[in-house]
Amino acid sequence: MELTKRDKTYLSRIGYLEEDFSQIQRGLNDVKIYLNYDEEKELTREEAIRVLGKHCFLSGVARATFHSSSVHLNKTEKKHIYFDLSHWW
Numbered sequence: 001m002e003l004t005k006r007d008k009t010y011l012s013r014i015g016y017l018e019e020d021f022s023q024i025q026r027g028l029n030d031v032k033i034y035l036n037y038d039e040e041k042e043l044t045r046e047e048a049i050r051v052l053g054k055h056c057f058l059s060g061v062a063r064a065t066f067h068s069s070s071v072h073l074n075k076t077e078k079k080h081i082y083f084d085l086s087h088w089w
Contacts, residue, residue, distance in 0.1 A: 032087070033083055060072045060081060
């Protein structure tokens with residue numbers, strides 16, 4: 001998956017720098033995504049985007065890229081999406 005110009009604009013708006021994009025791109029293609037912290041319930045990027053929406057998904061990946069992991073909650077469906085890049089550390 002490639003970051004689009006629109007994705008980069010969003011990431012810039014939430015505080016990421018242009019120089020962060022290559023690292024976020026790498027994280028986007030290497031992140032492990034789990035439903036409700038359960039490693040047996042791994043999700044695809046597309047499934048996570050469906051649950052969270054694109055912006056929330058990008059925010060989760062970007063944070064995990066620089067902090068090892070992150071979690072976002074879909075309040076309507078009561079689903080926690082866990083983004084894991086701890087294998088980088």
